[in-house]
Amino acid sequence: MKYNYLILILFMFLAASLKAVGQQELSLSEAIQLGLERNYDINIEKKNVEIAENNNSWGQAGRYPTITLNLNQNNSLTDNVKTASPFQLQDQTISNSLNPSVNLDWTLFNGFKINMSKHRLEQLQAQSKGNAEIVIANAIQSIILGYYKAVLEKERLEEFQKQLHLSRDKYEYTKIKSDIGSAVSTDLLLEETNYLTDSTNFINQELNYRNAIRDLNVLLAEQDVDKTYVLTDELEVEIQTYEMADLMSKLNAQNVDLKKQYIAQRILDYDVAISRADKYPRLSFSAGYSHNRSRVDLSNATFPSSDGTSTPGPSDPLNAITDTYFGNFTLSFTLFNGGKINRAIENTLITEDIENIRTERLQNTLYRDLAKAHDEYEIRTRLYRISDRRMQATEKNLQISEEKFKNGTINSFDYRTVQNDNLTAAIQELQSLYNVIDSKVSLMRLTGGIIETYLSE
Incomplete structure (x- = not known):
């Protein structure tokens, strides 16, 4: 059973070596x-x-006029079966008309609302870019x-592989000693147990x-989540x-969340100005041209006369053409509408106060996060x-203990303790280094330098 287990470990080493060949760096x-x-979220924000x-x-924003082209075509058939007046047109009348027209509507002045709306659109664009920067910063950090x-x-x-190699070497060394009679069976069983334990840890x-690689593939939006790589950057x-003062200054000036919040405040400033514009008069201009062609067919109609007889209508249809031009100015001013304008202004001012409170809350939260x-x-x-x-001390101790173990100065239990101490120190050093990277990236994210640093490379 134990040999099958060892063969499985060797097979895993071979499979891992073959798998590494041809991998993407x-x-x-x-x-x-x-x-x-x-990144899906980034592509959405780009849109x-x-x-x-x-x-x-x-x-x-509404600065330019609105021009519309209209075309009306009307058809009707009127059958006067019985009329109230004996002198009214009798029988059937067919009418057709074609009326194309062009109309222009232009707001000339509406209390500077057009200018304020344009500035607001600029801030909305900046806010959209700010949203994209937040998503990009979060994506880079992840x-x-x-x-x-x-x-x-x-x-x-x-590191686990190094531990496994040491255990394997110790096991083979003890096995040789056992074969020549210089090691007892308990020593061999101890080394075999250590070897199997290290094999389990390695697996x-x-x-x-593999799970960490899968998580990375998800972050890269890679469809094949099991795709493997040769990671060329080391953990350093x-x-x-x-x-702290420099970090605080950078946070106030460059933090993407705070910059977006400042833009939201400016948008509300323009909302207040747009609400106040309704107090001003509005001047608009409208102009247009219409061309009307009409046709009346009276060939099936009759005209009654005073002597009681009827005269048939003309055989040829009657045609008429009319051209109409107009240009009008309209000045309107809201004198009273139940206080709607004042309430709208008051509501936008309250909304602006709410956004100011949110900004203070965000600043306070960011200051706390930066300090932490x-x-x-x-x-x-x-x-x-x-x-x-x-780690350096345990490595040196491991080297010394290895010589002592081979010389018989220390036993297997003591050497195993030194070996485990070295593995624990190596794992802790790697984790502590990763923790430093994590904290440094958090500082860069808070101070707004993560995009500049990693997108400029």
């Missing part, structure tokens, strides 16, 4: 580029930006952490790595010192330095 910058190109750009025009999470699991797998970690970070992220970064940086020193 993927760097962090390439992952970000792919993710931004494919929203296009809509906002199309709407941001003077025509949408891709960075997803990529490094996969790297973390890959390097963890390598479980391989599953964690440049440790920097951040001053800064402290977390400082603490995690210190913990990483500690774990790095611990």
Whole structure:
């Protein structure tokens, strides 16, 4: 049974080696580029930006006139079976008319509402771009952490593989000693147990790595979630010192969530101005031209006369042409409408106050998040330095203990303890390094530098 298990482990090593051949190499910058190109939310926001750009025009704001072309064609047949007057037209009358017309309506002045509407459309476009920036920033943050999470699991797998190699070497070494009679069976069973334990840990970690790759594929909007890569970037970070005052200044100036909120405030300012414009008079101009052609067929009609006889209508139809031109100015001013205008202005002012409260709440939340992220970064940086020193110490201790174990100075139990300490230190160092990257990316996201940093590469 144990040999079958060992053969399974060897087969997994071989399969992993063959699978790595021909895999696509993927760097962090390439992952970000792919993710931004494919990300569903980003593509949706791009379309929203296009809509906002199309709407941001003077025509949408109402500066230009509206010109309409109309064409009416009427047909009627009137059959005067019985009339109230003996002198009224009798029998059938057929009428046809064709009336094309062109009308122009133009608002010349409406209390500067057109200008305010245009400025509001500009801010709506900026707000749409702000929404896209938020989605992009969130996507970049998720891709960075997803990529490094996969790297973390890959390097963890390598550490478990090192542990497995050591256990295998110890097992083979003890087996040889047992064969020549210099090791007891309990030592061999102990090393076999350690080997099988490390094999189990390696298999479980391989599953964690595959799941991390699947999560990365989802972030990259890759249809094949089981697609594998050769991740070329290592788990590393440049440790920097951040001053809280500088971070706060960057947050106020560059944070994408705060910038979007400021735009929302400006939009409400224009809403107030548009509501107040209803207090001003409105001047409009309308002009038009119509051409009317009519045709009346009286060939089947009769005209009664005073002597009681009837005269048939003309055999040829009667035609008429009429051209009409007009140009009118309209000045209107709302004197009273039940206070609707004042209520509308008051409501927009209240809405503006609500948005100001939301801005203060967002600022307060962001200040708290920045303080927490800064402290977390400082603490995690210190913990990483500690774990790095611990890792170096355990590696050196492992090297020394290996020689002592081979010389018989220490037993298998002590050497296994040193081996486990080294593995634990390596895993903790990798996790602490990932935690530093996580905190640094959070700081960049809060201070608005994540887009500039990773899109300029």
